[in-house]
Amino acid sequence: MSNEAREIYKHEEITRSNTLISAKYKSTLTENKIMVLALKRAKRDEFGRPTITFTTSEIKKVMGRDDGSFYTQLKSVAKAMTGRTMFIEDKEQHSFKFINIIHTAEFENGKFTVNFTPEMNNYLDDLKSNFTTMNMGILVDFTSNYAYRIYELLKTQAYRVDKDNTPLQIDYNLSELKLAIGCVNTQEERVQKELDRPNPDFDYIVNSVAKEKHFDKWYDFRVNVLDVAKRQINEKSDLEIDYEPIRSGRGGKVVGITFFIKKNVNYNEIEAKTEKENEILLKNGNSVVDSAKRPDDYNERFEEIMDYIDVRVSSKDLKAFLKAADYDVERVKKAYDLSKKQKEIKNFVGWMKKAIEEGYSEDVIHVIDGSEENAKKADEILAEYEREKATGSLAERTWNRIKKKEEYQEFLQYIADQGMTEKTLESIYIPKERMELYQSWIAENK
Template sequence: MAKKKDESYDLSILRGRQYSKSNSLINAKGTTSLLAQKIFSVGIQQAQLDESTGQLITTLHGGDLRRIFGNKGGSFYEHIRDLVEPEKDKASLLDWRIIYTNDSTKELEALNVVTDCKFKDGILEMRYNNRITDQLYQLKENYTMFSLEETIPLKSIYSYRIYEILKSEFDKQSYLAHKRGENLDNSEPYMMVMNLTDLKLRLGIIDPNENKEIYNALKKSNVDFDYIEQLSQKSAERKKDKDASNTGKPKYSVFSTFRKNTLDKAKEELDEMTSIRFEYEPVKSGRGGKIHSIRFFIYDKKKTKVEVVEKKIVKVLTPEEKDEFIDSLNEIIEERLKMKDLRAIAEAAEYDLSKVEKAYRVMSSKSSVNDITAFMISAIKGGYEEPVKKTTQFNKYEQRADDFVELEKILLDN
């Protein structure tokens, strides 16, 4: 049973209040606190433009902030002051620096999000960097709108950032799919694959500003994320040299710890508190099976539900029978696949040839498929049907115009 949203938040004051960010800004890399992210979002929801400077300015009253964040103690103001007043070893709003790709110039930029702020007489005033005004104000395309009622109750900075990233991707793919007349009821999930190091950078686990070499590596047309991992390791080792209590290892360098504290926590929180939910699977490569990416499956909670599926008894085949089945796959699938891919497809189909044949017909109906094995496995597990062409066009969204890779994987809940 899903838990209720945190009662300490005054959801009535949040209801109907939304904020927008450019998709480029959503995918920015940098690190800050959860409270800073939330105050930033509340602020841009009601920010006004100073036409003389081109800066967005927001004024937030302490009483409203108390109601929004449900904090009744005097310590809440101390948290606000900590954010406003730079102090050694404490992150402030003025320290919040991001690296992102500007949609207009297509160049990588590094900047401080907030240029100045003050908290006086219970009122917080902030000025956003005028270089990101066009990423926050009067957006017409390539942006995503979020509900404060969904984001403010989130308890983890990683849940907050993963929600924004996945919601942005869901809206993009939903818009394009509806435009093509596909998935009109949003009952099927959308898939995205993200490099693990890239995800850590977006979540602030790896700070792109801690090492100039990381910034230079990100500026390259083909980013070498393995190299960035090495740079992060070197930074951690240097910290150990200065501080004996430091482990000398990058944060969440062990995947099981990363999974527990970021992905699993976000999965639970998003399912409880937001309009989307997600499943995920690690993507491995190489002999050692190193995890290099995460494959996300993003669902609209209003259109889908989790169903309990009865376990099936799977016939146990002999090695010879399995080899014969693989030979049959070679006859069905015209494209030449590696043996390990054929075996993966066979396992997904539980060695049922009819499932493979059906999935292959579905794949053949697509104009193009980048990853045949991934698509076949998803089509088998999802019971994918051949699409029925529809003429309905989706034209209500103004916001996304990018070209995105065609959805290739659909995976139903276990």
């Protein structure tokens, strides 16, 4: 999907305040991609707020996914985006502020609308200095959130590279870098309180205050963040970078990172290679979407289940869970939630894989709202789904049978009253989710 998105947006650029780019916040790769496109195309509404509306197809391309969990993932993204606070600091002016970015994010009638807060106008309009212009195609092509953020930060300094392309040296305090790229959750109350101080101690915040943090050990940070960022930036962007650790004393603890950046002289070749790959895929009758086995935000999904599962399991097993779920994070979470309700599991990893692959579910409740009749109808729907799944046809054929039932037209009228058409229903919900909606409606109305 990233190649397709890159191709779509490769001729577009976005100009943003360096203050905004350098802000410290925690976000996912999907949020960042939606955010950058929203900022690029936002127009003021009647209240003076920057606003943007995406179609379903466009948001799927930006998110880099076209699987069944799109609607669930979009809900999660919208919730996170509306709760995001940025810490913005101007060290030269000895000033700082926390700002809320998005006022509302809503999905209705197949369209996703983002309304920014009025404060965002200060970082978007009439920028005369301290700003950076970036290529949209490059930004949407990253598959690592950390590569995305490190590229943004380094790109703000790229104008300083001389005409001889001598590598430019940029030093970062390690803790401050972790806060800037989202390895530490800046939304935590105590973290924000410490950032609120006139001269925040970033080392103290990361090492002693923050509870939610990733890749705390230097080896993990180097392998999973810096090496991945270096590879992706050098392969996908107009920059070529390298880095080395800054240690406190000879052989001491790593306290910072020195980045070396210069213009990527192979950038035009990268663009040509991407275009050629796309042409080959299309000639062979495949879409660009089919070219990648893993989703673009694979690292983000892996990190999400790593945070969610409390049981000590290896990275290899976590990756196996994701693969078994066709990279659907919600399926992994559902299996794990169910595992916690079991009296005893002797082989957790084996149980999880089977639960994901076979779709383990809890026992059906045989009374709904005090009515056995309602429960019976709901049970019939579930039983029909399970029969179809057992024969390998999954839920699509079951859903098609439901559409032939007499009460289906009443169901369509019900969702129409909720502002949703049948076309919208089938484009944003997978068959199982449609069945769950139908089942709930049966239980409440029949």
